Amino acid sequence: THPLRIDWLPVEGDKGSIGMTLCPGKYQPVSWTGGWDRQLGLDVESLKDSGTRKLVSLVTNEDMELLRVTQLPTIVQASGIEWTHLPLTDGSAPSARWMRRAAQVFTELQTSIPEGERVVVHCMGGLSRAGTFVALYLNLRGYTMAEAIEKVRTERDVRCINPEQEAFLFGLEQ
Template sequence: MTHAGRLTSVDSPIKVFWVADAAHGTPGRLGLTFAPGKKAYGSDEGVYWDRDLRQDMERLREAHGADLLVSLLEDFEYEDLGIPDLFTVAEACGVRTEHFPIQDTRVPRAGQEGEVDRLIATVRSALAAGETVVIHCMGGHGRTGTVAALTLASYGLSAEEAIRCVRVAQPKALENELQTDYVAGAGRRWASAGTWAQR
């Protein structure tokens, strides 16, 4: 592994991909990122993520203004990525956390609709309060993009428009048809039930 192939918190500060504020119409901000502090080989050949969790978390808080970090990793992934103390470090840096584990490349399980609605309600509440919400999974694409699009769909955007707005921010967001279909299904369910009748 050459030095050029290592992505560290110093050489490659953690980025946040911001969804346009107009897409949700709140005083808050909604962003997507990868797992802070992760240590893992990347999808590109020769790339190794060798990051520092505290440096990434401090940057999320101080440079990006993160108030709430929504973490979508499964429990074993924190160990695999070398960040078992993510929640403790986030709290120490002044960032609240919300954990909603989703299997990589997948979507919330059948029967989790109520839990999904509670997650989206938490995100909406933070945005309405003018807070900055950052969502992450491992790479910041599939699971992260799905939850970001679900958030936009809760404000009345069609699934297609919600996904488009998220992909404007992060072109790699939502990795497969399973994820795009899930956003569409949730949108139909919410519209039928009037779940988010008040924007």
């Protein structure tokens, strides 16, 4: 298991930062990003060592079963990292219901990250759902949606945020 890669996307002037990664402990022998057999305990240690105070999980319960990380909430919380679960179906854009649930989290992050909190967001691969979440956060922090999407793709991966999610994000600006 190579070290967990966390891509940090700091906002100028903030004492903390928001980061993106793949699912800690991910087991997926065949995927379009390659085979994965990570160790959950080691990945949570990496999060802790990076100063992460909160982990926002966008994976569904079914995703956690598929990736063999059903113990993720327990192990993360036992490490002292706050765990927030906002499940979003893989590849999909957020629904109005999901956005209502996420509103409180975004409100908290707009205060806690500037004050120094380090927050990591993940989905299965840390690309589409995580990218969408971070773009929403950056937009709330003053970036245009185009700037937010570009920052996510530049700092994490050009494959971040699929076309459906991109259309959703740009639709919010209208």
